[in-house]
Amino acid sequence: MLYKQLGRIVERVALVSGALLAAMGVQAEKLGYPEKEELRLGFIKLTDMAPIAIAYEKGFFEDEGLYVTVEAQANWKVLLDGVIDGRLDGAHMLAGQPIAATIGYGTKAKIITPFSMDLNGNGITVSNEIWEQMKPNIPKMDNGLPVHPIKADALKPVVDKFIEEGKPFNMGMVFPVSTHNYELRYWLAAGGIHPGFYAPHKGDTSGQINADALLSVTPPPQMPATLEAGTIYGYCVGEPWNQQAVFKNIGVPVVTDYEIWKNNPEKVFGITEAFARKYPNTTIRLTRALIRAAKWLDENDNANRPEAVKILAQANYVGADYKVIANSMTGTFEYEKGDKRPVPDFNVFFRYNATYPYYSDAIWYLTQMRRWGQISEDKPDGWYMDVAREVYRPDIYRKAAESLIAEKRMQPGDFPDFNSEDGFRPQQTHFIDNIVYDGRNPNEYLSQFAIGLKQGDKL
Structure with missing residues (x-):
């Protein structure tokens, strides 16, 4: 306890010194004291929580005068509820969670994000049985390996056969407003497989209306075991749970989200609007620490990734085997056993302005919510922009940067x-x-899809 108190005294001296330097014009803008120093942050056991782990382990939080406790959460709902009720001060979140909460889908709360945590990082895996049925439909290279990206066109005959035999084709995703849900739906629909609609205005939140493939929620760490048990035939999830299927020889990742949408936005750091308003200096300092962590993760052509993998492999973070995490975090991705290919941008934490909270990212999530019926009624383009401005906060990010x-x-x-x-x-x-x-132009974008709701469509 004495050491902790001494540490805080030293930190306060440093902060005061910084304020004095700012007053003398050494800094462009003075940073105030953190109004709340002790913070509790939540995360799910996925490699894309890395900026939080690195900010903690490298002392970036402490540099800001923040004393942080980092806690794994059981699932995305528990995590979101923890931020809303104040048990958690902030968390690694699905990008769709702050957006859905703000518009009142699932729960109603004002959640914002000043920081986007990463690009890419997900994959779609199918069971060995389904893979064997897909393979005849996939072109091969001269070396006999499949041509990538593998489209859902190769899965469609398999799904059609299940439908003819009256059997459900079940697939897993991590949460109804997750990137994984929308990416899996996007991939399936692009191959002519209908992933189903939601109809919350009718009390139907299953997402399985008119579905060819039936999607349901499975927590990320449980994906491989659920696949192995035969409860689902495939899933979309973040790492290391696709690579885990390869290591356990129970499934084959067929496509990454990088191949579905190159450099797509993934997780965000979420806090309540009330927290940001009450603790503005703390919010900026949190954002600063996370920006520095993201830069560290990508700098020098990912030179720090092996060290990051060691940290993430700890039980208190992701808790998976080093080799499993390294398979994707160090610039490669293994599809079928032994088919390891370079994917240097599978995980991006800083380059390509990955950390900036773009309004257009938020609007894409809203278009998918509308496409699949989670937003029941037509909305004008201006509505999409208004929601994006309410949730994504580049103004906070800019102050930190x-x-x-x-x-x-x-x-x-x-x-x-x-x-x-x-x-x-x-x-x-x-x-x-x-x-x-x-x-x-969100409504014009929606009009381009053969499968999905457009302006004027109702369920």
Whole structure:
């Protein structure tokens, strides 16, 4: 306890010194004391929680005068409830969670994000049995290995056979508003397999209306065991649970989300709007620590990844075998056993402005909620923008980033040009179905899909 108290005294001296330097013009903008120093942060056991683990282990939180406890949560609902009721001060979240809570889907709460945690990082895995049935439908390279990306076209004859025989084709995803749900649906629909609609206005939140493939929730660490038991025939999940299926020889990852949508946004760091309002300095300092952690994870061409894998392998973080985590975190991905291919951007934590909370990212999630019926009624384009501005907070991010630049901890080139940035990525073209996404025109985007709700459609 004495050492902890001494540490806090030293930290306060450092903060005071920083404030004095700021007053003398050494820093562009003074950072105030953290209004709340002791924080409890939650996460799910996935490799993309890495910025939180690194900020803790590398002392970035303590540099900000924050004394953080990091706790694994049982599932995404428990995690979200913990942030809402104040048991947790913030958490590693599915990007769809703050958005869904804000519009009142599932639960109603004002959750915001000042920080996007990563790009990519997910995969879709099928059982060995299903893989054997898919293989005849997949083109092969000269060396006999499958041509990637593998589209759901190869799965469609398998699903059609299940339907003809009157058997349900069950698949797992981690949460109804997860990236995994929308990516799995996107991949299936692009191959002509209907993943089903939601109809909350009719009290149906199963997501299985008109479905060819029946999707249901399975917590990430339970995915491999559920697949092995035969309860599901495939799943979409983050790492290391696709690679775990390969190591256990129970399934084959057929496609990564990088191949479904190159450099897609994944998790976010979520806090309540009330927390950000009550503790503005703490919020900025939290964001600073996470930005530094993300930079550390990607710098020098991922040179720090082996050390990061050792940290994540600890039982208090992901708790999986080093080799399983390293399979994807160090720039490779193993599909069928022995078919390991370079995927240097499978996990991106900082480059490509991965940490910036783009409005267009939030709008994409909203379009998928509408596409599959979680948003029951048509919404004008302006509504999508209003929700994005309410949830995604680049203003907080900018304050954190500019203070890091002022302290020469980071360079202006590490970030978007804040003077010209409008919160929208350029049109995105790298989707598995070649459909172009422009976040400024959500309804026009929705009109391009053969499967899914569009303006004027009702269930």
